[in-house]
Amino acid sequence: MRGILLLTRAEINRLRRNKRYLIFTVGLPVILYLIFAKAANTTIYGVNFSAYYMVAMATFGAFAGTLNGNSIRISEERKVGWIRQLRLTPLPANAYVIAKILTSMATTIPSIVIVFLLGRFYGHVQLPAWQWLVIGVIIWLGSTIFAALAVAVGYRYPPDQAQPITIALYFVFATLGGIWYPFTGVLGNISKATPTFEAVNISVDVIGNKAVPAYLAIGLVAWLAIFSALAVLSVRSMAESV
């Protein structure tokens, strides 16, 4: 366990120096929020636009950072042989993947907090303390399930393939998830099945003091199961070729 924590700490230090990662997790959601939070004076899903957009951007930063920050990096680290090198140390075989997931969980917290602070003081979102905490945890857990998807992609594909696959996944889950704007009709129904939509809408329902529909929570758990299964398959099938 101590080894996993040491590796996680090293990973966090690396990410802090990585500009690309900071742009995805913090820069982009902050800029978008500053531009659009006050652009519409409507309500969406029963809450103020600025509150909805805060939840959407916090989810966006956390999920995009987790996905982009891990899949291509894992793929590159496999290519240069770092994963192989780590397997020659006393660190247990699965420690690398666990450290990546822990790193994502740790590094998405500040990005969510920054967007929340922006929502509170720029977007004038007023919530009781327990709601801030609950939506923070939902967005945090809902986004970090993408670490498992990133492991699945990064372990299986070389960097030149992992990159376009990651970008495609990123756009599909951001757009279909209703992060940019909510869908209605057929697309709206497809949208409901995405983990990004589920994380955003559980939070929005909490803010709107509505009962959270069970399918949203079930959906998130199902996605976690799917992504985890894909990750395990990737890691197993590549066990002899890292």
Added chain:
Amino acid sequence: MNHSGTGVSFENVSKHYGSLKAVDGLNLELRAGETVALLGPNGAGKSTSLDMLLALRKPTSGTIRMFGQDPYHAVKSGAVGAMLQSGGLMPEVTVRELVTLVAGLHPRPIAVDTTLRAAGIESVADQRVDRLSGGQTQRVRFALAIAGECDLIVLDEPTAAMDVETRQRFWASMKDEVAEGKTLLFATHYLEEADQAADRILVINRGRLLADGSPEDIKKHAGAKRMSFRLSGATEPFLLGLPGVVSVETRHDLVRIQTSDSDATLYAVFDAGYRPAEIEVGSLGLEQAFLAITAEDDRAASAEPATAS
């Protein structure tokens, strides 16, 4: 930390990829404290064997034991320090940070400054690992292999990217490690390196152990002497029948012979009534011995196409 008399053993170990037999029934034992060189041409099964020893690949059949444990548990208990050609470094961190991390993963870590000095990388300790030259990168890999106290060091082509001076420094620091009683197994292409550094040489070809012995034994095994003379009238079957002869090459009246016993060969030529001219006798280098051993094996393989891969 050595739990049994033997350090490392391969018992009838094979690794097959479909019909390709990368390693084919390999048997060998390394005794604790030995320095052993693994020689073989490209594709002989060196890297696959080391990968299996280090638990990166699983044998198709057979058993590998290391200090009384299976390879995975031996590696995870910190018994092994390894440096592979295919091993890479974590990008975006400094050399010192990386060595500190890997030392921290060991149950018996060595002080980071000691490791940096032993690997000769103090001067680049604060540089980022992705901005180093090939030789420096190689030395950082070596530092990671010796970052913890271990019983066995495994090195795959350790000096591949090093210039002559660095290579000498490398072997000097390696000798210090071995002097502490560690077992060292290294694969190399540089035969003079094996000749100078190793107590024992293992030659493998087509996944099997061909020769096992001291550098002198290996040379003897291959037919350690070469001789040449001029002689017309001697037939190749006659020359091949001489005592000690391993191989014969004739061009016009010039005869080149590889033999395990040059004296006996030459006396037999005289006894047959010949008087050869311009006699020259010399020793084979390890490189020639090695080529002779593997070439002989390849000839045997092509004679029986069923086992050729």
